[in-house]
Amino acid sequence: MGQFLQDVLKDLGSVPKRLSSKYFYDEYGDKLFQQIMNCEEYYPTDCELEIFKGHAPELAAVLRNGLDDFDLIEMGAGDATKSSYLLQELVQQKATFTYMPIDISSGMIRHLEKVLPERISGLKVLGLNGEYFDMLAHAYRLSSKRKVIMFLGGNIGNFEKADAYDFCRKLRSYLQPGDLVLAGFDLKKHPAVIRAAYNDQQGLTRAFNLNLLNRINRELDGNFIPGQFDHYPSYDPDSGSCKSYLISLKDQEVHVSGKKILFKENEYIYMEISQKYSLEETEKMASAVGFKPFMHFQDRRKWFLDTIWLA
Ligand code: AVJ
DSSP, X not given: OOHHHHHHHHHHHSSSEEOOGGGGOSHHHHHHHHHHHHSSSXXXXXXXXXXXXXXXXXXXXXXXXXXXXXXXEEETOTTXXXXXXHHHHHHHTTOOEEEEEEESOHHHHHHHHHHHHHHSTTOOBOOEESOHHHHHHHHHHXXXXXXXXXXXXXXXXXXXXXHHHHHHXXXXXXXXXXXXXXXXXXXXXXXXXXXXXXXXXXXHHHHHHHHHHHHHHHHTTBOOOGGGEEEEEEEETTTTEEEEEEEESSOEEEEETTEEEEEOTTOEEEEEEEEOXXXXXXXXXXXXXXXXEEEEEEOTTOOEXXXXXXX
């Protein structure tokens, strides 16, 4: 049985029901996420891009930390739009480094290895296709150079807070003293701004969530009727957790690969968390897992944080 099916059956068999947002990103989900990033209400991408465009020289200087040779590793590089500004700047400063994007998509890695050195001449790219920590260990076997790890886009927000601590503690355990982390966090702000970003007028976020039911239908022989589920986004300013749910609109029976799943009217499926932090909370997390919070970069509205931690 494939991992996707195994996870879906376990998650829909649990109480309360849930699904994992890591499965949002099939071909159609990737397209929807691109559209979300371009829509009026969704601010995090614009904020982080503003930071990378506006502070590239300072970011580059801090990450170089002198003039030594280093490996710049990006976890979940995607199309590397944001990091390109930093890469460009580092090459311009004549820094000696290798850019090592890690991504689960082999197509994306091949694309980056081809396209980036064309766009940024002189850039050394070594793509690592696989899971974050497997590839991180691999990078340490490949070279003993100082490591700078980037984890951008507020992807850390897709972990529950306790899981984010575990992730960062694990990350710390792989690193050597002197290594750096550059992590992106979406910050707490006016709750209405956050809620709007996860409940856009065009219904893109709704479609993004419902697409997972369609994906299950397509890939796992499911028979969800997406019209019988409602998208319910919520944001709690106290905890900072922004969560999305799908609500069953009636008592219904769904089959996935021959397995029966029962839904009560108004029963929910917990789909995604996008945890928001205060700046102080990120510092607390860094210290708790053994990093020294070193430097903060923010956009002019102070809605997003790219923070540097020292191992
Ligand atoms: C890709 C995890 C940063 O949580 O803001 C966008 C995904 N979900 N709209 C986020 C997402 C709904 C996004 N991240």
